[in-house]
Amino acid sequence: MPVLEGTARALLRKVAVAQAEGRIPSLAAAVVRDGETVWFGARGAVDGRPPSQDTQYRLGSITKSLVAVMVMRLRDEGRIRLLDPIGEHVPGTPVGQVTIAQLLSHTAGLTAEPPGAWWERTPGAPADDLIAGLGPETARHRPGRLYHYSNLGFGLLGELVAVRRGMDWADAVRKEILQPLGMSATTTRPRPPHATGYAVHPWADVLLPEPEHDAGGMAAAGQMWSTPADLARWAAFLCGDTAGVLDPDTLAEMREPAAVEDGDSWVRGYGLGLQLMRHGGRRLAGHTGSMPGFLAAVWADPADRTAALFVANTTSGMRPGLLTDLLDVMAEHEPRLPQEWTPGPADPRLLELTGLWYWGPAPHVLRLLPGGWLSLSPAGGTGRASRFRPCDDGTWQGLDGYYAGETLRVHRLPDGSPGHLDLNTFVFTRRPYDPDAPVPGGVDPAGWR
Template sequence: MSQDSTPLLPETGRALLHRLATAQVAGRTPSIVAAVVRGGRPVWLDGRGSVGGGTPDGDVQYRIGSLTKTFLTVLVMRLRDEGKLALTDRLEQHLPGTAAGQATIAGLLSHTAGLAAETPGPWWERTPGTLRPELSDVLAAEPYVLPPGQRHHYSNPGFALVGALVERIRGRAWGEVLRDEVLEPLGMARTTLLPVAPHADGWAVHPWADVLLPEPAVDAGRMGPAGQLWSTAADLATFAAFLLDGDERVLSAASVAEMRAPASPPEAASWDSGYGLGMQLMRRDGHVLSGHTGSMPGFVSTLWISPDDALGVVVLSNVTAGLPVPTIAADLLRLVAEREPTIPAPWRPLPSVDPEVLELAGPWYWGPSPWVLRPAADGFVEMGPIAGGGRGTRLRPAGDGDWVGLSGYFAGERLRVERDAAGAVSHLDLGSFVFTRRPYDPAAPVPGGVDPAGWRAG
């Protein structure tokens, strides 16, 4: 990942400010603040409108709604990495007694569990959580509206269950766990469960007149994991940098990347949006962005990252409706990516390499198809057709001499390094696909065998 954190060019900053200013006017929002992240820090941050008589800056809190779900997913991924649960586990294995016990943890995180979108009335976003004191109060008697795993169906109560799961395993309130395991390590002191001044008030704008109506800012109680958090542009810029690169104190880059991989079936054969684990996906200008939108009465927010461009963006506003924050955020990313494309890090030789890994480097053949295996600087290897495309994959060491695929067709599949009696590498077996140093090497156990007459002229 590029660590280019140089300030943006003045003309780029002006273009970003123009887009933000026109959004504030067109969306008739009392205030809006945005930040662009590059190289691990905000390289542009500005606001329009007014909060408390002044222009909002990176320290003003806004309610971030469903962005809370991404934070909760980080906590679950930490539990997974610690071996305390598996994403394929059913909820009842860790949180018995709910009406949704058959839902898998991955199904909850990806909104594919088939649960209802909302709680039984009244609407939880505008009513206090004291109306739903028990976990059973956020679910209907029959919580499923679709067969599990059939399709993506967004469920706010599903994340109330995720919060309860974290509390059951950790033995503490989810907000405390979040503070100790994510917010404090990342230095996000201005991200809280309840607003702490300076903060924006939430407003509804009349659809046909330029007048305001205050919105209630309730404590969502049991539904808090679906949308409780308040944060700032500066704090969320830090979180965007984390979602780009990971942080070993919180969650590895590999686990963060797993969150943004598609985890639910798209609505159609070609798609421009999707969902991973606690992260929305959006296709723009040939790139897949990942992040989340958030809304609570009086507030809309969004955070998106573009790993291809090593960029992140945050947009926060205090209006109930009418502001297309995903489009605004995508426009801000595009302006920077087009005007100041990412400068790649200089090429450098590998800092070290295991001789047994180096022995695997170079061309391999799947039948007559030439592939290449290359060691990577992070200790992983990359393997794919020399011509590009196809079923290429990245693989991580499994710790026992094998490798495990991380992407594409071979994700989760094992690559075994097979050796002959003398200890030399004979061939590779990747998910039953045999790779040899020569096309259809007769000395290797090629499935179906190799014609003993060998290659011949036509």
């Protein structure tokens, strides 16, 4: 449902200030909650009219996230592995040893830009010519050493998709991502109605049209055009409404931090094709985009299922923080109510697992969660805590924290009651160092004294 009138006014003011102070020819923004656009606002004009939800703008590097989803689909199908060297799939590069995961997370150490003229303002060469023109200078840092944003790396990933799908990367994205998500207005070249990209003079209120070309082999780094309506559907995808395009667990994997962008502060980072940000206690995932004449961004809060986005036709001038401001307005004016608690059925064999367990002398609490999930956490509130999801073989797999990916097993006594827990060699018992349980190293027979 749409936001309240007071919320809409507060959101529009944020956009209006950003457009006026940034001297932006046109700016459109939206807020998405629970998969629906609950607010849209725009300022400025495109061909003499306010931009609508169907007006196209260039997305720039948001394109990278679409390509990354294609790469992850190939991984889930078993056609590639993230640890594969790119040279196994795209031969002929001087950096064939870097892995697909490193390219996705900008930790491959590649140069930021391809050789030749500035690719964003000049017609692009085909992928074969791009790869043939790479030399020793393509590698700038040791692979895996640090985060170094590389447009070139996503040019190579676009070619990877083309090789493994047997079609242009953009055709694969359209068929496997855009069409299932209903993003029919997202294209590689502009279609009417679309905004013209402009540079705004720094010292006068005049405009200069920016060039727009097919980027060729670099298109996977920033070629796509889209509308606020389509970008809202993409925002819903990032919040978890994947519509079968990607396994939710794979999307969660893409949102995991693979690199920190800003050192010790860890406010910004990068996952697998997704930028990450921490703001106001929230963990956001999305991507920004810029091309000559255009700026765009989408940030999603999957925990709250709320996202914000904007598109603008200016080379520079956008005030930082517009989207986090919009999310802050939503949090202040229309905070989500917690889900109403209701009791639910519980399997008696799971219910008897709950309560205190001891890792050595340290008490832990095992709680039963909906769906047969378990939560194990220190009774004192600090230390190693994880949630566990049930598996078909009667075990549980750790989802987060120290025990992520590890297996939890329940060992039962002859009478069927739970005797001890085995968590990746750690034994949890009902009593501290229970002598009747197989505690590693044994228990002193004289007992406590």
